[in-house]
Amino acid sequence: MDKPETKEKQYDLLFEVKEKHGIARFGLMANESWNQDPRRTVFTLARYKFVSKMLAGRKKVLEIGCADAFGTRIVQQSVGHVTAVDFDPVFVADALERMNPHWPFEVFVHDLLAGPVPGRYDALYALDVLEHIAPDREDLFLRNAVAALEPTGVAIFGMPSLESQAYASPQSKAGHVNCKTGEALKETLEKYFHTVFVFSMNDEVVHTGYFRMAHYLIGVCSHLRSA
Template structure:
């Protein structure tokens, strides 16, 4: 048997860290999810984990539509730096304060009107394109690709249109540009030499039958010369 001191506190480093730095504060979006549908955070983190695995070793990632940047630290475990972009100034200001200890920064802009500043070797955009009007999605793609390197990787994640009948009424109102898997692949092929498509159900990423997937990932590799 292992001998321990009578008053030894187990996991002391965790308590020391908590006492000196306090608890972690989530942003407005994820705080709402925690209060109303906490298991959804499991799905959200799984999506960021997939991105982190795909982008491992990259230097500077663009996160388009970062929201309150809940998953950004997951990507920062494998990528040197992340620039988060969204169009709500109060949210970007809050992100900069909450994530001040991480190697990330934030820009406030409308991606359909302006390209982010920086020279990125990868990018990702989760749960964004379904909110972009179809007639403006080409601007979304062009402005993201504008400052990507030739060998960049770009990951788009979005709900599958075939799962929309199971979505909440609030989601249906906001999701104005859902896609079938072949539509998502075709859009990405306009800008990248190679496109890999993955399915996702709950936290599980797989290569199964696309129409039965709740969520889709498209991974674009190698930006086309005109992209």
């Protein structure tokens, strides 16, 4: 069959990319948001965009709680290498099954509550993870997370704000057992880092506005404290 020809010649590239990569598929989690609430997909990817800009140029980056790893490629584009882990084998299997050989990254099952991720990294990030960790296990989770970080490494933690939970869906509320205010997130992260900057986020916009009006919070951390 002859290749279709678009009205404008520059769009031949579209068919070249299709031939090389195929048509991309959503992951299990991204598929749900795209079909149930498409705007939420944009909000999630915007968080990955923020991480990619903050960690640009880092050599070896760890993603904790990658779920279907659909947004991981956005960070991968800006750093040397990404290793992604999740405690749920279903999501890891989905990420591996969809892996594009032209965009390969390491992904495997690991539960941070069972121990640190093997290896050393100059940056790590965890988006939409900390709120799923019971408060009495939070210290264990964070100690194991930062154990893989080089002394000069940086870390980013993102989570829905406590105030946002009044508007959260029943599905979200079921797993959100540890949401925080902006002040509480900063206090928590300062137990492990000397320097913590907390940003507010509404929809896809990250800003320095009032925490109590933020739907989402992002903590950017550096200067790791000694164990």
